[in-house]
Structures are given as C-alpha cells and as structure tokens.
Amino acid sequence: LLMSYGFLVFYDSRDNLVSPFRGVYTGFELLRYFSIHGENQQYTFYNFMGNVYVPCDKYGTLIMGISVDDREGDLPSYYRMKLGGKTDLRGFSNNDVSGLFKVTESLQWRKRVYGPELFKLPVIGKFDFAVNAVTFVDNGTVVENLPDLDTARFYSSCGFGFEVISPIQNIMRFEAAFSQGSPPSFYVTSRTRF
Numbered sequence: 001l002l003m004s005y006g007f008l009v010f011y012d013s014r015d016n017l018v019s020p021f022r023g024v025y026t027g028f029e030l031l032r033y034f035s036i037h038g039e040n041q042q043y044t045f046y047n048f049m050g051n052v053y054v055p056c057d058k059y060g061t062l063i064m065g066i067s068v069d070d071r072e073g074d075l076p077s078y079y080r081m082k083l084g085g086k087t088d089l090r091g092f093s094n095n096d097v098s099g100l101f102k103v104t105e106s107l108q109w110r111k112r113v114y115g116p117e118l119f120k121l122p123v124i125g126k127f128d129f130a131v132n133a134v135t136f137v138d139n140g141t142v143v144e145n146l147p148d149l150d151t152a153r154f155y156s157s158c159g160f161g162f163e164v165i166s167p168i169q170n171i172m173r174f175e176a177a178f179s180q181g182s183p184p185s186f187y188v189t190s191r192t193r194f
Contacts, residue, residue: 002041006031014053018171018192019132019163021061021110026050033073043073051194060111063194069102070146081142083155084179086187089138091157091177093185097142101149104140108194116165132163134175155179161187 010027014020028048035041051065067088071079081102084092088104115130136159141152161175175187 004033020053022053022055043075046070063108065106067104071100086189089140091179091185093182099142099144102142106138108136110134130165135160
C-alpha cells in the first residue's frame with residue numbers, strides 16, 4: 001500500500017485558459033511516494049514546466065515551452081519515461097529511448113483563422129466557435145540521470161495542425177507530426193497542449 005504527499009506551485013497570467021494568446025504559465029510540482037504496507041518502496045517525482053505566450057500583432061502568437069521531469073528512488077520499471085506521442089515530442093516514436101530524467105522544449109506558432117463566432121442552437125443554446133492554425137517544432141531527450149545530459153542525444157520533430165474550440169469550451173486538436181526515422185503521425189486530442 002502506497003501513500004503520497006507533495007506540493008504544487010504555479011503562476012498563471014494567460015489571457016484565456018482554453019486557447020491563450022498572451023501571458024505566462026509556469027510551475028513546479030513535487031510528489032513523494034512511500035509504502036506503508038508490503039514491499040518497501042520510496043520514490044520522488046519532480047516536474048518543472050514553463051510556457052510563454054508572445055503576441056506578434058496580427059501574425060498570431062509565438063509560444064515557447066519547456067518541461068523538465070526527474071524521477072528518483074527505487075522505481076518500478078513502468079515509471080520509466082519515454083519520448084514521443086501527443087504529449088511531448090509529437091511525431092517521434094522510438095521505444096528504445098527511455099530513462100528517469102527528461103527534458104522537452106517546444107516552439108509553436110498559433111494564429112486565429114476563424115471566429116470566434118457566436119451561434120445559437122435549439123436545446124444547446126448559445127456557444128462560440130473558433131479555429132486556430134498551428135505549426136510547431138518539438139525537441140527533447142530522456143536519460144538515466146541529470147549528469148548524463150552532457151552526452152545526451154536530442155531528438156526533434158515538427159508538424160502542423162488545427163485547434164477547434166468547441167461549444168463546451170474545450171479544445172480539439174488535429175495535428176500531423178513528422179520526425180526523422182519515424183513514420184508520419186496524426187493525432188486527434190481533446191486537451192490543451194499549450
């Protein structure tokens with residue numbers, strides 16, 4: 001049986017929580033797990049993330065993001081981190097790359113191409129609808145420990161897509177991503193990436 005404790009510290013000055021175009025979103029998280037019954041287990045997860053949204057007048061917004069994850073202790077193998085997928089290095093797929101310390105960074109451009117338009121539907125009522133175009137470059141690595149970062153190989157991917165702001169104030173993302181040595185990837189997700 002595991003118990004955990006931790007803390008979160010975040011700062012958020014974004015102009016919109018669903019599809020921001022300006023502001024800063026940054027934070028630090030620490031979670032500590034320990035066993036109170038059964039096999040002795042103790043490990044700690046650290047995460048730092050920061051996103052900066054820089055408006056570029058009528059040309060859209062440049063978004064710069066970084067995330068650093070560290071996992072320490074006698075971790076079960078399923079807690080090892082990998083790269084790729086819809087959450088960090090979009091378009092990258094190599095299951096041989098894993099570790100306990102991960103750094104990822106992204107540069108993304110977002111431009112509103114439609115809306116927001118207000119619509120009224122029977123039963124649903126009023127809702128606004130908007131579409132953003134995005135292009136992005138992701139970069140990152142995962143290693144065993146922080147000192148290994150000196151000799152780490154960083155991997156990159158790039159892509160483009162659309163973000164559709166739905167009637168329930170959620171964001172649907174449709175993205176195509178490409179990385180050397182991996183086939184093209186296509187993602188449909190319903191959560192904010194930035």
